[in-house]
Amino acid sequence: MSDIRLDGRVAVVTGSGGGIGREYALELASRGAKVVINDLGVSKDGAGVDTSRADGVVKEIKDAGGEAVANYDSVSTMEGGNSIIQTAMDTFGKVDILINNAGFLRDRSFLKMTEEDWDDIIAVHLKGAFCVTQPAVKAMKENNYGRIIFTSSTSGLFGSFGQTNYGAAKMGLVGIMNSLKLEVAKYNIMVNTIAPTAYSRMTEGIIPDSIKDKIKSKFNVPLTVYLCSEENQDTGRIYVMNGGWFDRTAIMAGPGICLGDSERDIPAEEVRDNLENIITMDGAEPLDNGSSIFKYLAPLLS
Numbered sequence: 001m002s003d004i005r006l007d008g009r010v011a012v013v014t015g016s017g018g019g020i021g022r023e024y025a026l027e028l029a030s031r032g033a034k035v036v037i038n039d040l041g042v043s044k045d046g047a048g049v050d051t052s053r054a055d056g057v058v059k060e061i062k063d064a065g066g067e068a069v070a071n072y073d074s075v076s077t078m079e080g081g082n083s084i085i086q087t088a089m090d091t092f093g094k095v096d097i098l099i100n101n102a103g104f105l106r107d108r109s110f111l112k113m114t115e116e117d118w119d120d121i122i123a124v125h126l127k128g129a130f131c132v133t134q135p136a137v138k139a140m141k142e143n144n145y146g147r148i149i150f151t152s153s154t155s156g157l158f159g160s161f162g163q164t165n166y167g168a169a170k171m172g173l174v175g176i177m178n179s180l181k182l183e184v185a186k187y188n189i190m191v192n193t194i195a196p197t198a199y200s201r202m203t204e205g206i207i208p209d210s211i212k213d214k215i216k217s218k219f220n221v222p223l224t225v226y227l228c229s230e231e232n233q234d235t236g237r238i239y240v241m242n243g244g245w246f247d248r249t250a251i252m253a254g255p256g257i258c259l260g261d262s263e264r265d266i267p268a269e270e271v272r273d274n275l276e277n278i279i280t281m282d283g284a285e286p287l288d289n290g291s292s293i294f295k296y297l298a299p300l301l302s
């Protein structure tokens with residue numbers, strides 16, 4: 001088995017002052033990457049600032065003989081995103097790898113959700129990914145190389161009680177990836193989305209204590225590090241992982257049925273009477289090749 005090495009690569013990991021991000025950063029550095037440890041150092045629900053979180057991980061990496069630099073900007077603004085990437089450029093001269101990982105929770109049932117809860121969660125997870133990824137892509141394009149990870153969640157992919165704000169942001173990241181992968185493929189930039197699971201500060205009190213040792217943050221590292229490596233040539237995929245179990249999750253479409261003939265109006269009753277054929281997932285296929293809209297137009301165009 002040949003080793004996956006990242007010598008000479010420069011990685012930016014947002015929110016890597018603790019939790020899962022810290023584990024990514026330590027592993028990337030141990031494989032030779034120079035790492036920007038970005039962390040605003042907020043509380044579990046996004047309040048305050050604490051630079052010691054990022055500093056602590058930088059020290060760990062340096063103590064182990066690696067190279068790292070701290071950045072304390074928030075991912076939630078364009079100014080912050082630009083500054084995070086500028087830290088990589090000023091210190092290490094380029095950006096090869098970006099893991100969008102920073103975030104926090106503000107869980108409330110839908111009827112109790114405030115505008116602030118909604119905006120803050122969308123800002124850190126969804127807008128934050130835009131704010132850091134746009135300057136990163138500009139830098140990656142210069143070297144015709146990049147590996148980008150968006151961090152989604154099963155809460156967005158499948159749903160979770162009390163997390164409409166978080167779920168919307170996390171599913172929105174899949175939307176960014178689906179289009180971005182098409183725009184950056186020509187620059188050898190691969191964009192993938194992961195949904196990790198870990199007993200971390202974020203999930204303390206949500207995930208039962210009894211299984212905390214089975215879902216350590218570090219169990220999310222191997223697939224993520226592979227996706228950040230040159231060997232990974234896949235783009236636009238969604239991966240779910242949980243305590244050493246990994247899968248590919250996809251948006252699927254069933255075969256459907258074409259009722260239209262480009263002229264006649266289709267009555268609602270005809271849809272009702274064909275519902276079985278419309279909802280069937282027999283022979284369903286993943287739609288992740290970027291030109292899937294043509295699947296729907298094909299029957300009309302033939």
Ligand code: NAI
Nearest residue numbers: 015019020040041042074075101102103153197198200202
């Ligand atoms: P964590 O709370 O341990 O770490 C998140 C880090 O992000 C913290 O160090 C925090 O200070 C930092 N951060 C928060 N807002 C920031 C901002 N505006 N700018 C820069 N840094 C900021 O959480 P954990 O569990 O390590 O989560 C990491 C990522 O994985 C998050 O995106 C989370 O939504 C996602 N995730 C985690 C799951 C889990 O089971 N722990 C499940 C699914 C997704």
